[in-house]
Amino acid sequence: MAGGLLSCSQYSNKPLSKAYHNLTAHYNAYIIARDRLNEAETILFKTRQDNYNQILPIFLPVDSVASQPVKAQLDDAIKKASLIAERHQNSKWLDNAFVIIGKARLQKQQFDDAMEVFKYVNTRGTDGADKHQALIGLMRAYIATGDYSNGLNVADYLRAQPLNKQNTRDYYLTKAYLHQKKGEYAVAAAILDATFPMLKKSENTARLHLIAGQLYDAVNQPAKAAEHFSAVLHTRPTYDQSFYANIYLVQSQGLAKDGKKAAQATHTFNRMLEDRKNADLQDKIYYTMGLVEARRGNIDKAVAYYRKSIQTTTTNTAQIPYTYLELGKLYFEQKKDYVRARMYYDSSLALLPAQTPQYTEVTNRKKLLDEFVEYYSTIRTQDSLQRLAQMNPAALDKFLDDVIAKREQQSRNQAALAQQAANRSGNANNALATTSDLQPNERWYLYNPVRISQGRQEFMQRWGNRPLEDNWRRSTKEAAPALAGDNNPLTGANPANAINPAPAITTNPDPNAGTSGLTTSTKAQKDVLYAQLPLTRDAMEQSRFRMETAYYGLGKLYKFQLNQPADAVSTFEEMLNRFPNSGYKPEAYYLLHLSNEQLGRASGWKEKLLTEFPNSSYARLAGRSAEGAPSANAEIRAQQVYTDIYALYKAGNLTESMVQVQSALTTFAGTHIEDKLALLRVMLIGRVDGADAYRQALAEFVRDYPTSSLVPHVKELQSVADGPTAKRK
Missing domain, CATH: 1.25.40.10 (Tetratricopeptide repeat domain)
Structure with missing residues (x-):
């Protein structure tokens, strides 16, 4: 009996012992661990949230939050696979067990542990195919940690190895994913092309064809993109996959120079809009129609379609930030309307997921536009305040009365609307506990991102970009824009063209003039409004300095960050016209010289700089740029x-x-x-x-x-x- 037990030791190489441990390791541990891992991967794939506004990733990104629902399956896979390492050391399934452990730990974001396991199999493993599988897993781990250099080193090694069919397929997919993560879309798409003959028709294959089409579209190869979008429809896709494949396919046709194909694309879009199955996807259809028109150069049509996309959004609220983003791009890059562009970028950023690839780019552009609007509104506001300060005292007093009356009327209107909402809430008995009074497609305001975004825009248009704080609406807050009347800082095109010099300062009006009969509240409001006006010489000088500084900042913004030299020229010229003794004059001369030079126009600004400020650093910069390389002498x-x-x-x-x-x-x-x-x-x-x-x-x-x-x-x-x-x- 003892001899029989010894012969079955996990450290014995006798045929009977190895056969016993192979059998028990395979059926009592390996198959269970493999199935549990497959179950976890299937659940992750079925519950994925594909964002069709982005190029889909070839592999689902490793995410510890997303893997929480399958934590039990992953832990069980590790536990069962670990039994082979603990009890069946002489089993042929030992390497396979370690590979399963490495894959499970990778899904749990335990990257260091996963890498250690994969490296162990590669150095201590006995089966070549298992070692190759471990190295492919090691590539995935390197990609997940952003170590693309080591990932490429492993890929170069595997390329020279005799891989079996399964490992060849996994190697191609992993290498394609590596190049996709590096932004090398053409290489990734070409590798995917080599992979498709090894794939069966399935939802995942349809997804990969869709990705290949997106990659080819990104590198401006529409013909190849169309081939893959068509292939999606023949590989057992889901409804969403077939819908987006059709959308992308029609989009490619719509961009064709052939008028017949373009007309056919428009007809197909209209047919898709009429299909009741697409009722909750109309926003995506309009969004794609906007993309097509934008690429054709029909900017106004594109804007109209994007707005329809937002208006028709019902359940697909994830689409909204990308629609706002495209609107922002059009107003920024095509229309050069930076004020409106800022509003759309702000709305997009409020809803855009932080993990979106372009999130940082959108954030940086939003900051640039915030700076633009700050300078722009300062110029418009200070100009309006200075104009008001020059008004006849009686006319000014009447104007402020009208401002207060308009505010009070707006407050009454808002109170009436609030009362109507309260009445509707009362009729529903318990508005917070039930939604039975809502229409079928209506959502409570705070659960509707569209309504939230629209409300935020309306708030910012009226009150500006105020910080989240108590008493934000107190009368002691900056009220200058409200005094500007029609000169709202968020309207108009170019401040350099919209603002005229202010007249000389007049005698200060009497704040109490014409206030007989006013309530204490109204008089207090008027006092606050008077306090915003530059009615003294010092206040006027401060206002003019703020305007001068804003002109200077706006001109530099046009020149360096917005690359609009013509606007930079008009802004600096207006600054010098309004503030002839500006302390920014030497730099303004220099930037005017550079901007005109960029526009290919002759100007005398360099000569003025060298004449008026010959010893300034800007004069030296201008002189240096005109000289060639100095000689040895x-x-x-x-x-x-x-x-x-x-x-x-x-x-x-x-x-x-x-x-x-x-x-x-x-x-x-x-x-x-x-x-x-x-x-x-x-x-x-x-x-x-x-x-x-x-x-x-x-x-x-x-x-x-x-x-x-x-x-x-x-x-x-x-x-x-x-x-x-x-x-x-």
């Missing part, structure tokens, strides 16, 4: 001049040193020693003009010579110069 002369000026500086002859260094910076612009001359000028400014001018000169050096090897030293000097100031603050 110029470099030698520059070095000699620097030595001479430095000797004067050391001797204490500061005035003469300053004159010569200013001249040398213009004469030897572009030489290797220019930054040393500029730093010597900074030191002279510190000795001659004092601490404030010195700090400004240091900042200009860092701005004008960002690649200079002297920048670290200059930053140290800045720290020393700012130290006492920081302590005083």
